[in-house]
Amino acid sequence: MPSSKPWQELSPAQVLTELGSDWSGLTESEVVARTRQYGPNRLPEPPGRSHLRRFLGQFHHVLIYVLLVAAAMTALLGHWLDTSVILAVVVLNAVIGDLQEGRAEKAMAALRTLLALQASVVRAGHRRTLASADLVPGDIVLLEAGDRVPADLRLLKSHELRVQEAILTGESVPVDKRTEPVAGDLALGDRSCMAFSGTSVVTGQATGVVVATAAETEIGRIGHLLAGVEQLTTPLVAQMQVFARWLTLFILTLAVLMLVYGHWWLDYGFADLFMAVVGLSVAAIPEGLPAVLTITLAVGVQAMARRHAIVRRLPAIETLGAVSVICSDKTGTLTRNEMNVVTVVTAARQLTVDGAGYGPDGTLMEDGRVVVADADPRLQELARVAGLCNDAELQHGNGDWRVEGDPMEGALLSFATRLGLSAGVLKQQWTRTDAIPFDTDYRYMATLHHNHQNQACVLVKGAPETLLDLCTEQRAKDLTGAPLDRVWWLAQVGAIAAQGQRVLALALRPVSAGQVVLARSDLGEGLVLLGLVGLLDPPRPEAVAAVAECRSAGIRVKMITGDHGATAQAIARAIGLEQPERVLTGVELDGLTESQLASVIPDTDVFARTSPEHKLRLVTALQARGQVIAMTGDGVNDAPALKRADIGIAMGQKGSEAAKEAAELVLADDNFASIVAAVREGRIIHDNIRKVIGWTLPTNAGEASVILLALLAGLALPVTPIQILWVNMVTAVTLGIALAFEAGETDVMQRPPRPRNQPLLTGRLVWYILLVATLFLVGVFGVYRLALAQGYSVALAQTMAMNTLVAMEVFQLLFIRNLALPRLTWRRLLGSQPVWLAVALVLVGQMALTYVPALQRVFRTEAMPLSALVLILGVGVLLFLALEGEKQLRLRLGRRGQVGQNRV
């Protein structure tokens, strides 16, 4: 096995030989053979819950225990029919619960695969991004800041690499890594030329070769398993579950008291009384609630994933609905991140470039004339910097050119080709000997190159302000160095940026051939500015619509970018930010006190040339103003701001692993519109949770009060215990689940965000519970008494009462779906398939119970005449009208305009 070797003691060349690999990586056929030999690079997952255990888990509820005791008692009393009904209901309930939980678990498992780790590798000479599970020993892996090391690597080349190895060594201070071999059987933390799977790259860049994968890695050996299945819950749902548990306890106590009361004072027969009390408990306890809430979350998580927003921490689902400010990056989130060099400015010339995509075809124009690039050595120099000071790779396939790496660098590669110098040729002429990777704090990248004529040069590209500070000269017409005209260049930068283009400066410095290491201090003296390029990165059309949606939803969008102020402003205008005119730069931000910042922040939407520390400061300042912040980020340094924000959002494609780990949400498509879609889903889920609660609690209260009143008053029960068991366990759960699938109300993104700490059990909900319970009492007792008065048998009267109960539940469901809408439309009333499916199911069940002779015997029901059906339907409609009337009355009584508060 390759892992058993002391890799740290061997030189890079020896390691490559041992592993049968080289700098250009493995060939595809090698990879296939090794995958067969070593398997996928995946740690064994902790064994999940087996299906049987999940099913058995469904019986682990107080209520089920109560029912099982009831089943035993009825069996002892010889009431076999009751026993079998109870047991059937228990099993049916377990099956429904099991199906729901299975769905929830599947939703979570799907999220995990969506968040699978990616790795950058070199195979057959080409750079590629692939799932880290596909790595095999011998693969060449590229690491950069923010990455999670995907396998155990022997480092071959590194630049200022520092790795946090706490997961393996417990040491939280990042360690420096080098490539020189180290002798002896050292502790993991001292193997400085190794990078271990699961550790995180804090700074720098490196290339390494995979020496061990999967269980053979150090992390695999210590048996550090992945975190288990996350519980599908949020604070609101957890709060509800605790509430449901206390309510259960309370109701069971009440039930025992009723048993005592009924037995001693009312002289009921024990068997009847016992069944009535069981019926009472079943009716009152919201047993379906936790399961329905879980499925509501699972449905929501899936809906978000479909909209490319992957939830990493579940409480985020709830917070999303309360977001009041979205702070977004620009590049790739609000814009497409499909770059193209369109402007070139040198000291002597101004050119435009015409060409689509990353292909080599494009035309250079100057004053309306086509220009031949290879005739101008200054443009050749520009092309050399663009093509060599570059980590990206262009790949051709299916008639299309694709970028592997940073799209901006891809655009520079195609620009070099359009100038007549392909990166392949350039790389053959000039070997890269060292590099300083791009870093948001410094805003430039530099590389050192040597050619065969014993010449060497440093090539630099970066933000123009930075390069203007570093350069001392500029390339003159005659190819000599002339003094830098800073003011002139800044004016050029402003002009290009004002067109919404990203401006990059390119510079070069010849150095002595003996220099093989590059440090930041080498850049100073003698750096010659060659020119500027302007890159076009158009706004995403869907971002424009999403920004408009945010406006109507009372959500402020702020752009926080590392780019130039003028570029940012032009994009801000194009996508329709509320206040694009005022731009605050990072430097200006540094000059503001906290109170000054607090006063400018509400009306500033564009922050430019910011660094990750500024993001943190902005989040904190906005939160101090009571805002709920969603903040995007991609780099390793963005992690603190993402953690601090109420909703940290990482980019799935260009984001670093460090950012993803700090985030609550990962955007699979890096698209701003997906954030807004997630907020929308968050609001819908929150609404649905409230609807589920707002439907379940009053329904339970209504059912229970029917039995309670009958017991207390010593009346005959209008609905038998067995019937109530059926209604509650089966009907209620079916109807309740429909709410989990509710599509959002039409105004979901037209109302302001809900306050962060809105309580769950509002006074309004308590009032609503009382109202519905009373109406249920009136309806059920009313129909029961009416039936008896008409001379119907008790069994028929009970059948009618039971069907009334179900009808009222159905109509309450129809009402609660539209609770927030001030005006009811037929479309709203008739919409939503899941609700009608559930209603249809319940209807079939009720009809069967009422008219199928075998079931009539079990549930002691009788066939109802048509007039009874009409009566029951009428009672349901009346309930709906009463509730809708109450809603309209309340709206009229001065709450008009605050529709958002009209929820339970």
Ligand code: ATP
């Ligand atoms: P956003 O924060 O909106 O994504 P951004 O991607 O422009 O914006 P940074 O990545 O911080 O932000 O880049 C800041 C500036 O650094 C850019 O405007 C550009 O001038 C320069 N820059 C970006 N990438 C590179 C690179 N690979 N090499 C050299 N300079 C770069």
